[in-house]
Amino acid sequence: MRRKPQPWLQIRNRTLLLADLVLIIASVLASFALRLDLGPIFVAYLPAASAMVAIALVAKPLIYHLFGLYRRYWVYASTREMLTIALATLSASGAVAVGIMTVILLGGLRGFPRSVLLIDWLLSLICVGGLRLSVRLLAEGGQISQKADSLAGKRRVVVVGGGDAGVLVVREMQRNPQLHMLPVAFVDDDPDKQKATIHGVRVAGALRDLANVVGRYFAEEVVIAIPSAPGDVLRQVTTICQRNGIPFRTMPGIYELIGGQVSVTRLREVEISDLLRREPVHIDDQAVGTTLAGRRVLVTGAGGSIGLELCRQIARWRPARLAMLGHGENSIFEGLLEIAEEEPTLGLHPIIADVRDRDRIRNMFDEFQPEVVFHAAAHKHVPLMELNAEEAVTNNVLGTQSVVDAAEATGVMRLVFISTDKAVQPASLMGATKRIAEMIVRDAAERSGRPFVTVRFGNVLGSRGSIVPLFKRQIAHGRPITITHPDMKRYFMTIPEAVHLVLQAAAFGEGGEIFVLRMGEQVKILDLAEDLIRLSGLEPGKDVQIAFTGVRPGEKLSEALWDEGLRYQTTSHPEIVSVQEDRYLTGAGLQTTIEELVRLAREGDGPAIVGLLDERVPGATLHEMPPYDMTSIL
Secondary structure (H helix, E strand, O other): OOOOOOHHHOOOHHHHHHHHHHHHHHHHHHHHHHHHOOOHHHHHOHHHHHHHHHHHHHHHHHHHHHOOOOOOOHHHOOHHHHHHHHHHHHHHHHHHHHHHHHHHHOOOOOOOOOHHHHHHHHHHHHHHHHHHHHHHHHHHHHHHHHHHHOHHHOEEEEEEOOOHHHHHHHHHHHHOHHHOEEEEEEEOOOHHHOOOEEOOEEEOOOHHHHHHHHHHOOOOEEEEOOOOOOHHHHHHHHHHHHHHOOOEEEOOOOOOOOOOOOOHHHOEEOOHHHHOOOOOOOOOHHHHHHHHOOOEEEEEOOOOHHHHHHHHHHHHOOOOEEEEEEOOHHHHHHHHHHHHHHOOOOEEEEEEOOOOOHHHHHHHHHHHOOOEEEEOOOOOOHHHHHHOHHHHHHHHHHHHHHHHHHHHHOOOOEEEEEEEHHHOOOOOHHHHHHHHHHHHHHHHHHHHOOOEEEEEEOEEEOOOOOHHHHHHHHHHOOOOEEEOOOOOEEOEEEHHHHHHHHHHHHHHOOOOOEEEEOOOOOEEHHHHHHHHHHHOOOOEOOOEOEEEOOOOOOOOOOOOOOOOOOEEEEOOOOOEEEEEOOOOOOHHHHHHHHHHHHHHHHHOOHHHHHHHHHHHOOOOOHHHOOOOOHHHHO
């Protein structure tokens, strides 16, 4: 929020008009004086000058008004306003020239020096622009003088990144004394910016020089202002800051800023997800816009981490209406408030429903008539589903069939199912039920010929039920961080990154494909825990211990994104591939399996469910997992 300027700086526009009238007269007379010199010739041309003054006093203020020069708040003038002034003075001088030529043609003037018109335009540009620029300079001078009086209470800040985001952050610090932040230096790896000065702040070195710059400028805080910075850059900065005992904050990642603004108010503590952030990838805006803009879009599981982020990013594309469906009323209500605050004109439709209720889902589809559906509702917690096989089946299998059947019956144009890498050669009930759900989507796509597709990816950091909140809780309570195995590895992606790619995959799906998001290299859970401990200002093994508890039922040491030996095709997006599945249930065989699973779930026969899934799901190894109990779950 900008500080309100002092009252004496709030120059009224009628004052500017009076000043313009004086400057118009002065500009015309000065033009004649410059062209003819002061003397007898100048006096002889006074009638012509008087005629030009009269025309200019009528034409110029009128045109300045049409260009909005008396409606702007010149305290905050920028280069855009300077361009407006140039066009306004050029148009006004053109109007004066037309007026003078008309008078000459009518015989009212003789021997008019035409070069006076050009001189008058140049002088008008200087006078009109200079007058308004002086308002801006006076305002900034007042701010600078006030800042000089209060520097003692400001934190000295080094800004990492001299790009657009860094410049905006610095300007915000300079304009808002209440932030109590004083930018003293930039660091940036761009060689063209070295030793340059941006808004009075020097680029004092490259990223590798950060420690020296912090010491040289007596910095008290470091701000990372590179929304597109990959995780290794943030890791480098945080390591330097931790070694030097300097607090540090960062801008959200580029996907988090989609639809938002870069400002100091968006600064936050560096999070573990930032350290795993990859460089932003290109998204085909036209393809996604064609898929979502002006459409009725439904998101199931909208109260969950992935579902809510889907709603946030979908809202950016201005759908005709957005339906947020979830089973928990509180999470839907909170998500609704957030989206409505960011997009107040968007038509939002909250729906409290259980995807397993086929009649309720069908009636909702009939009423809302969605054109695009994102199905994210599912049970996803691997160990808990090992103890609740019935819930895994009814929610992940029956719930998916209920949504897909309703979509097929009501003519939904496009459906995207959110799946998981745990569906590949599943060793858990959760993974096996998600694999059956993938088959349901594929079977419907083949039957209907519509673009119903699956998007499969690995773990997302920060989602509810993920390991990061558990680790944070253990650190906060002074307990050891528990890891099942030192070699446990997983694919990780931030929630905004994953959703960003889901929307892209949805745009070019034709029907039945399983799109897999490339997630880079798998990350050791041990490395993740150690990074999180360091971000908490502690040392692994010294301040926080790490305990290994043993692999839990349904877990594998590492995951795969598709079955070994399967073919895959690249797509138009470098981070998305299409997997060519060749082992899957379809038609009557799939329907029979679903009916048997639902029957066993209603009978509460967990062991029979495990046996059936092991038999019907390709590559499933549920029977190889050790027996589960509460001690192995927690």
